[in-house]
Structure formats: C-alpha cells, structure tokens
Amino acid sequence: MAAWEILGCLCNGGTLVIRGSEWNQTLRQIATLICTPGILSQYTPEQYPSIKTVATAGEPSWQSLADLWASHGTYYNCYGPTETTIVNTMSKHITHQPLSIGHPTPNNNVYLLDSDLSPVPHGEVGVIWAGGRGVSAGYVDQHDKTAEKYKFDCVANDGTLMYNTGDLGRLRQDGQIDILGRVDDQVKVK
Template structure:
C-alpha cells in the first residue's frame, strides 16, 4: 500500500513496507472499537510523511465519510484551525498531544464556534492526561482516546479512553492492544515481566509490516521470531512499558536516544552525525 520512511540510527531513514491488508484490518475487524460512518467529518491535518495521515485518510474514506484537507497555514495556526473545526462541523479529530495542548487554549477561551467533535484521538507521542481536564469539563460528551502506535505495526497498537480516573492518576496510560494485535512486555532475555516491572514492548499480529525496504539486516534485527507462537514474528518497539494491575499498559519512554518531536521519530545520534559534517566541528553531543 505504501512505503513510509522513519528515523534510522545511522542517518539513513528506513522505509517501512506496509501492505494493503495491514491498513484494511486496522479499520475493519471483528471486534472494532470505533463506530465510524458516512455521517462523520474528519480532518487531514497531518503530513502524509507521518503515518497518522493514513488513519485520517482511510478512516474517513473507507467508511464513506467526509475528509477536509487542512491547508498548511491553517494547521500552523490554532485559532484558524479551531474556526475550521466549527465551520466544517468536524466529528473525528486526530491530534498529537503537543499540538492539541496549543489548540486547547483556544478551545477553552471564549469563541463563537459550535463544535460537534465526537472523538478526539491522540497518537504520535506520550500524552499527559492531566492536561485534558479543562476540555473534559467543557465537552463532557466528547470521547478522549489515547492510542499508542508504531509505523512498523501500521499506525496504532493500543487503545485507551481517557476518563476522569486516568486524568487523576496522571500516568501515560496507553490501554490495551487493539483487535488483531498482541503486546508483550519482555526482559532482555525475551521473557515476560510481572505486573509493574519495566520491560520492552514487543508487538505481534496482523499489523506488522513486511519489513524494511532493501534493509534485510535491519529487518532481521527488529522483526524477530516469537518464542510464544511458532512461525510468528514480534516487532521490537524500543519502548519501555509496564503492565498496570488492571491489564492496561503504562508507557515509560525509550530504551535508546530516540526522541519524538510533534510525532516525528528523531534519533539524537543522527543530529550528532549531521553536526560532525559541519566544517570546524570536531566533536558533538546531543542531549
């Protein structure tokens, strides 16, 4: 269906091979968590260099809904974007937390727009539930949904509706795996860790990419054989997590030096590599 490039540790972005069936089962499966339909209006807010856009495009179009393409200048201005949400009567809004916090200031201020948003779906980076209290107070009927995701497992991996309970707990609760996927939290020997113990997240199921384009070594390193099911692959996320007692997952950051800026994965080593290419720079450290 597409090849989308993500950050790579050597300064060489890696092309992730996503098949049509990966995208289709994301939106159509036996235990679907969403009720998208032809009466919904979505925004195409994100760049198609970022796989959140796949969810936005096909979430709208495969259900016969309406897709409003957000002009780049509007996307950069929360005041203008809020006006668009009101004017187009948007019902499904997808946002990275960083941008939503900026939009939130305008939403909570006095404005003349009648918002009809049914779902706000977060993805791309860690969410701070505590910051959503004001929105939930003003729009109690709007569902706030946190979805952890990875490009290599086709946009989304987990689902968690954020209620007052999660806001009070103030943890980065990413919920449980969506239908067709499974999540394991494993130690360095790929053994499951107990509840509350930090480990690396591995993902299995029908969303896994075919691998990386023309990168067999990297594919073998990241898409490993499962010790739990013969013939099955696990994707090593590089993300730290722990099981909560209720069966949800708490996201705890990265194992490596990768950071996320507005949803984009960036390796700090890559920035160091670029700095070392600058004439007159002998050494560089990026924190």
C-alpha cells in the same frame, strides 16, 4: 496516519473534512480530531466546542492534556510505531484517572518482555514488543536492522513477526499498559 484517518472516517459513515490553509476554520467544522498531542496542545475545547472526540498518537501524550479534552468529550490516547501500522494500542481516557496507552487494538498483540524475550510479571518493567497482523516485514534493504528489531513471535508462536519498539512499559493489574520511556536515547524529530 492519513490512511487510518481517511478510511476510519469513511468506513464509519463520517464526513471527511480535508484540512485547508485555514486550520482554525477547519477545526470549527469537525466533530472528531486525530492529531499529535503537540498539535492538540495549541488549542482548547472552549475554542472549538464542536469537537467531541479526540484521538492522539505519534508521540507521548500527557495527563493534563488528556484531562482537559476528556472533560469536554471523549479522548483516546493511542500508541504504536510506524512499523506496526501506527496504532496498536488505544485507551479511552477518563478525567483524572492515570493516563495509559490502553489495550491492544484488534489484530494486534503487545508484549512486555525481558532481555530473554520472556514476559515480565504484572507491575514489572519490560520492553514493549508489538505483534499481530499489522507488523511490517522489516526495513527495505536493511537486513541487519531488521534482524535486530524483528523476531518471530515467540509468545503467539504462530509464525508471525513481532517488533521491538524500544519503549519501556509496565502492565497494570487491570490489563492496561503504561509507557515509561525508552531503552535508548532516541528522540523523535518533527
């Protein structure tokens, strides 16, 4: 996420604070934090009252963590695999509302498709496919894997690619997306 964090900060007039060896000291200097939920869970808003905005990505967040930080500021739950330049959905969480991965960010499309690559109805479970300008061209020197995970975007039908995330999701009536798990047994190793 480094490029997103750096450019997002500088392009919006922020002051970039580079993490030093003293992580706790760094946290006391900032107003906005972008990290994984696992890292964020080691801290509380009471410890770092200067942090007013938090965005998490890189792994699934959970309700109690989102509620805790949203009750002290602004909490964004972000989602997106590396193959789609990290973040392709985002939700501004409201305390005690069901946690969601939100809506697609600009220049991104997110589809919930069945095994025939047809959109599933609202409320039904489908595989999350990501489309839009942020989708990579595939895996270097891994043509079979690229052919398996990437398809031409049959929903936008504009000649671009879409990527099979392998995640299961459901589209709410309000247009937000809930993530429900994986179609396989992939585990993220840190």
